[in-house]
Amino acid sequence: MTTDLTRLVETTRPRFRTATEFVEATLRAAILDGVLAAGAPLRQEELAAAFGVSRMPVREALRQLEATALVEFHPHRGAVVAEISAEDAADISAIRAAIEPQALRLSLPHLEKADFDRAAELIAEMDAEKDFGRMGELNRRLHMTLYARAGRPRLLTLVEQHLAAADRYLRFQFTALGYHPQSQDEHYALLGACRAGELEQACQLLTEHVLYAETRLTAFLRERETTAQD
Amino acid sequence: MTTDLTRLVETTRPRFRTATEFVEATLRAAILDGVLAAGAPLRQEELAAAFGVSRMPVREALRQLEATALVEFHPHRGAVVAEISAEDAADISAIRAAIEPQALRLSLPHLEKADFDRAAELIAEMDAEKDFGRMGELNRRLHMTLYARAGRPRLLTLVEQHLAAADRYLRFQFTALGYHPQSQDEHYALLGACRAGELEQACQLLTEHVLYAETRLTAFLRERETTAQD
DNA sequence: CCTTGTTAGATTGGATCCAATATCCGCGCA
DNA sequence: TGCGCGGATATTGGATCCAATCTAACAAGG
Structure with missing residues (x-):
């Protein structure tokens, strides 16, 4: 170390x-x-x-x-x-599901074409990326790009912290199962809704995106926790 | 000091x-x-x-x-x-509006009669209370009572922190304008919806409760900030 | 008279030193 | 043989000491 x-x-x-x-x-x-x-x-x-x-x-x-x-x-x-656990992962997801749509809601009306293009670039980079560490970094930046214009520093700090905390868990899952490609589909759909200015639909997609990630993650972690007891 | x-x-x-x-x-x-x-x-x-x-x-x-x-x-x-400002108050409110309904959503299904009775007691105490310091304390305990069964320690810690942060601002408003009685009506309505198990309505009322508090508070703070520049 | 450079004082940032507490191992005893 | 007690050791918590840097006041020069 x-x-x-x-x-x-x-x-x-x-x-x-x-x-x-x-x-x-x-x-x-x-x-x-x-x-x-x-x-x-x-x-x-x-x-x-x-x-x-x-x-x-x-x-x-x-x-x-x-x-x-x-x-x-x-x-x-x-x-x-700090230890990691399925319980804690669910906890973090519950927080993300609450604050990220809020951030998007406040930010989306102020996003400009350059922001969407930047987000599209990041998604494309993720398609090419193989390293899980870089992948998490790109994922965080993608999300933060969409929230950046919320103009709420405290909220954005919270979002950033919990994105990073979630990333710590995702790394676990990726190294065991590989990256889950469905997540990228969700990113594309989300960006599409954002570009179209469909606020409610975008928030809905984002909530589901976080929720899906949680479902996949906790399922993986719970299995891991039970098998670890053998 | x-x-x-x-x-x-x-x-x-x-x-x-x-x-x-x-x-x-x-x-x-x-x-x-x-x-x-x-x-x-x-x-x-x-x-x-x-x-x-x-x-x-x-x-x-x-x-x-x-x-x-x-x-x-x-x-x-x-x-x-840390300084206080209308901007920061709005920031905190945005966070509260996101996480408190989430906490209620997770907690309400597990609340029991004793919890509702405890909440009712706290609201009644607030009706009688004159001291603003105690008032904030009671308000925080009331909210936390409703969220307590969410079973998400991180989320509850966040909620508690931001309730306290908001309280710091409310004290300001109360000492200048006195306690706003409408807030108590909102508490009664919220508790009613909770008791009835009306999850969606309760969350809606809670969101509005936080939002109203923000509107009143930021209006007060903005006025205070502009008059302070004379 | 205003501006700028310099210097003294105050205050924080960092290092070292001492005290308090927890862990671990061995010994004695049941 | 197993359990409890006690001391040795490691590690943290807290106090003190020194160095770095910021603030402010003052003097000199434009």
């Missing part, structure tokens, strides 16, 4: 103004990308060494990640990467 | 296992209750003295509050209590 992190460290370090910012962003990416597995203990000393800083920025970063449920603190026992 | 905090400190200290938890919870309450005004600088040394701890638990607490947008960090310049 240490070496995996060290590589990221040198490349991204100079972009941040404080060590805490740097550690926080890098740790978040590492957790979301699956570099740090669920349940893995996050020893402060170890991380500090990997990042080339002292324990303090690590502690502050961990605190911030705790607030977004990416790590769990156990007093005097340290922090661990 | 120091003295206001000191009073809270003694009464709540023993309930927490770590100083950071204690500082975080107390600071959050102080900000939401308006004890610490919007824009107020949060000097680490000052807070540390008020809480009777060193600067470190204060720093960790501030980091956690930053992640929930209650405080803003400016590198090397310190933290301030």
Whole structure:
């Protein structure tokens, strides 16, 4: 683990103004990308060494990640990467199903042709992409492109966080089952409705898109959880 | 400010296992209750003295509050209590309007008579309550009572956070204009629909309830912002 | 008189050090 | 042989100390 992190460290370090910012962003990416597995203990000393800083920025970063449920603190026992479960996946999906249509509703009236074209590009890129990590990134950017003009920073931050959280789960599913192609059909349909300015239909499609993803994902996770008990 | 905090400190200290938890919870309450005004600088040394701890638990607490947008960090310049604005109020309302109906949708089928009775009690208490601080607390508990059986911890945490954030704004409005009685009518109607098991109607009423509150609030805030420029 | 450079003070960011608590292993005893 | 107790060790929580940087005041020059 240490070496995996060290590589990221040198490349991204100079972009941040404080060590805490740097550690926080890098740790978040590492957790979301699956570099740090669920349940893995996050020893402060170890991380500090990997990042080339002292324990303090690590502690502050961990605190911030705790607030977004990416790590769990156990007093005097340290922090661990948040576990994943079918229950939690359903939880995240319920949130996405609530806030993403809201974001789209507020954004769609202000979207312009350039935005739709950008979205179409991203979908096309996803068709060609093989790497699951890049795939998740593209998926997030596609969704965020459609919501970007909502003009509601808090809402968009929430959406981004939960897209990323969902992505953490999807990576799991993809590596086991491969990418689910139906999802791309849904993207095309969604973009079509958006381009046509069909607000209600677009929201409907989006809700179903999130719901389908949840159904596929939780089915996979539940099976995985039951077979794991053998 | 120091003295206001000191009073809270003694009464709540023993309930927490770590100083950071204690500082975080107390600071959050102080900000939401308006004890610490919007824009107020949060000097680490000052807070540390008020809480009777060193600067470190204060720093960790501030980091956690930053992640929930209650405080803003400016590198090397310190933290301030998040500002309030009509824009931000609308942002929070948009989030509430999205997630609260979702929570109700998931919870309502599992609510029992005892839950409805508890909610009715809370509404009645609100009719009698004069203090705006207690009023907000009761309002939050009422809403959460209706959502409690959703069985989605993340979603409920989000709802609770944004109810609290909205409450911070409502306190502003109430102290200037007094409590808006229409809100209570909406509560009674909502509870009625819930009791009758009318899921769709209840969600509709709830959405409108949040929306009305937003309309009243932003109108008040916008007026306040324009008159403040004289 | 206004602008700009410089410097002193205040305040945060980060590192190190000490104390408190949990875990783990071995020993004694039933 | 199994269970409980106690100390050693590792790790976190908290305090203190030092360095980096921002703010503000003041002086010099245009």
